[in-house]
Amino acid sequence: MSLSAGNAQQTSSQDLSGKDQEVHMAIWGSVCDKFCREFGQNAYDTWVSHLIFSSFEGGVVSLAAPTRFVRDYIQSHYATRLNDFFKADLVGMHELVIRLDSSLQSKHREEQAESKADAQSGDSAVVTSANFEGSALDQRYTFDSFVVGKSNELAYAAAKRIAESDEIAFNPLFIHGGVGLGKTHLMHAIAHEIRRKAPQKKVVYVSAEKFMLEFIAALRFKDTHAFKQKFRNVDILMVDDVQFIANKDSTQEEFFHTFNALVDNRCQLIITADRSPTELEGIEERIVSRLGWGLVADIHPTDYELRLGILQSKAEANDKVIVPQDVLEFLAKRITSNVRHLEGALTRVMAFAELVGRPITMEMTRNVLQDLIRANDRKVTIDEIQRTVADYFSIRLSELLSDRRARNIARPRQFAMYLCKQLTNRSLPEIGRKFGGRDHTTVMHAVRKVEELKEQDSQIEDDIGRLMRQLEG
Numbered sequence: 001m002s003l004s005a006g007n008a009q010q011t012s013s014q015d016l017s018g019k020d021q022e023v024h025m026a027i028w029g030s031v032c033d034k035f036c037r038e039f040g041q042n043a044y045d046t047w048v049s050h051l052i053f054s055s056f057e058g059g060v061v062s063l064a065a066p067t068r069f070v071r072d073y074i075q076s077h078y079a080t081r082l083n084d085f086f087k088a089d090l091v092g093m094h095e096l097v098i099r100l101d102s103s104l105q106s107k108h109r110e111e112q113a114e115s116k117a118d119a120q121s122g123d124s125a126v127v128t129s130a131n132f133e134g135s136a137l138d139q140r141y142t143f144d145s146f147v148v149g150k151s152n153e154l155a156y157a158a159a160k161r162i163a164e165s166d167e168i169a170f171n172p173l174f175i176h177g178g179v180g181l182g183k184t185h186l187m188h189a190i191a192h193e194i195r196r197k198a199p200q201k202k203v204v205y206v207s208a209e210k211f212m213l214e215f216i217a218a219l220r221f222k223d224t225h226a227f228k229q230k231f232r233n234v235d236i237l238m239v240d241d242v243q244f245i246a247n248k249d250s251t252q253e254e255f256f257h258t259f260n261a262l263v264d265n266r267c268q269l270i271i272t273a274d275r276s277p278t279e280l281e282g283i284e285e286r287i288v289s290r291l292g293w294g295l296v297a298d299i300h301p302t303d304y305e306l307r308l309g310i311l312q313s314k315a316e317a318n319d320k321v322i323v324p325q326d327v328l329e330f331l332a333k334r335i336t337s338n339v340r341h342l343e344g345a346l347t348r349v350m351a352f353a354e355l356v357g358r359p360i361t362m363e364m365t366r367n368v369l370q371d372l373i374r375a376n377d378r379k380v381t382i383d384e385i386q387r388t389v390a391d392y393f394s395i396r397l398s399e400l401l402s403d404r405r406a407r408n409i410a411r412p413r414q415f416a417m418y419l420c421k422q423l424t425n426r427s428l429p430e431i432g433r434k435f436g437g438r439d440h441t442t443v444m445h446a447v448r449k450v451e452e453l454k455e456q457d458s459q460i461e462d463d464i465g466r467l468m469r470q471l472e473g
């Protein structure tokens with residue numbers, strides 16, 4: 001992971017010295033690295049890159065932020081995870097403090113002014129070619145490196161069509177799917193391909209978060225004209241993770257007008273989100289309906305064959321260590337959560353083998369990946385729970401999901417909701433939606449009811465125990 005401008009290495013030298021400083025710099029670098037992996041380069045560039053590592057004293061890590069806005073945002077959105085990352089690397093660390101250091105402000109302002117001037121001149125620091133503006137593109141994310149399977153073939157075909165065709169076949173292209181399944185990869189691949197084939201076309205790729213931040217900056221600098229110019233004067237606009245603008249009213253207003261202007265001018269829009277347009281919460285209806293105007297392509301969770309294909313292509317791209325086929329198969333079988341974790345697992349095993357200078361074996365893989373394998377083993381899906389509960393009580397799945405209130409159907413339904421809450425990370429509204437669009441209060445009621453029943457009735461406790469073992473086993 002490359003960290004831009006070497007910011008990860010920034011520390012306040014007056015507080016640290018010699019070997020300590022080296023160690024702390026390395027740890028800060030590793031924390032930034034983990035942050036990038038979890039939240040992405042955009043979030044890093046926008047927020048964490050402005051922090052300075054000040055000190056580590058008496059178990060307290062102190063970071064400095066240049067402005068109150070940056071500090072508060074990081075505090076409320078990322079501090080918990082930063083804290084976890086530090087704790088994993090820094091023995092004896094028990095608290096993270098982010099303080100305001102106004103002496104950093106002038107530097108921060110200079111950087112902002114620079115990037116603003118760059119944006120206006122079309123020569124921003126993150127511009128990667130004459131026709132490309134926005135956030136930096138990852139060079140690895142191309143169509144060639146994207147492995148196609150059943151779960152992503154529609155999104156892949158649509159992305160290819162947009163990259164290769166001069167006509168607008170559908171507008172917008174809306175790609176949605178769970179975390180780490182390749183949405184950003186496909187967007188970058190489109191941008192690379194257009195850059196290669198039609199260098200005269202102007203392409204802007206931006207995360208929805210960056211879109212919002214630039215909009216806020218434009219309002220602050222009273223420069224919305226430049227903002228509009230940048231986002232409306234393009235051939236192709238790509239907005240990644242649009243769910244981010246949920247409940248951000250002014251940004252949605254601006255996004256709405258940008259959307260309309262681009263569609264009116266017959267410019268291509270490509271948008272991604274973690275769920276379908278109709279499932280987006282906190283986004284205005286007029287935007288939701290527009291998001292569904294063109295082609296909505298979803299990327300489903302990967303199947304075994306696709307995971308193995310991805311692993312094989314990544315292993316082949318590495319010429320330093322050989323990864324045996326049984327290890328690839330083992331990973332494809334056991335790491336099912338998402339492609340980012342799958343890649344991370346392979347990278348970890350390869351890095352370990354390279355460091356210790358030994359060939360990769362199954363035993364080494366199991367040892368190195370203990371935690372990941374355990375985390376994946378616990379993963380159960382809502383669909384599996386529904387099927388298992390329906391089978392257990394000998395009712396049809398359609399009955400379980402229906403509105404029927406008869407006790408022999410309603411009770412298993414409550415059991416299934418309870419198990420979803422216990423065995424998955426899904427929120428109550430998400431669980432409700434998977435049970436025929438029920439409200440989150442219904443799920444909450446079911447969870448409480450089953451908890452009560454378990455206390456009162458040993459048969460029910462027994463049933464729940466058996467179902468849990470069946471699902472986890």
Ligand SMILES: Nc1ncnc2c1ncn2[C@@H]1O[C@H](COP(=O)(O)OP(=O)(O)OP(=O)(O)O)[C@@H](O)[C@H]1O
Nearest residue numbers: 145146147178179180181182183184185310339340
């Ligand atoms: N089909 C695939 N072939 C090859 N690599 C893939 C595939 N799908 C995902 N990846 C890789 O998995 C990683 C995560 O993908 P990406 O960042 O595109 O996910 P995402 O869907 O945008 O996730 P998020 O919702 O977190 O933004 C990337 O390194 C990407 O290259």
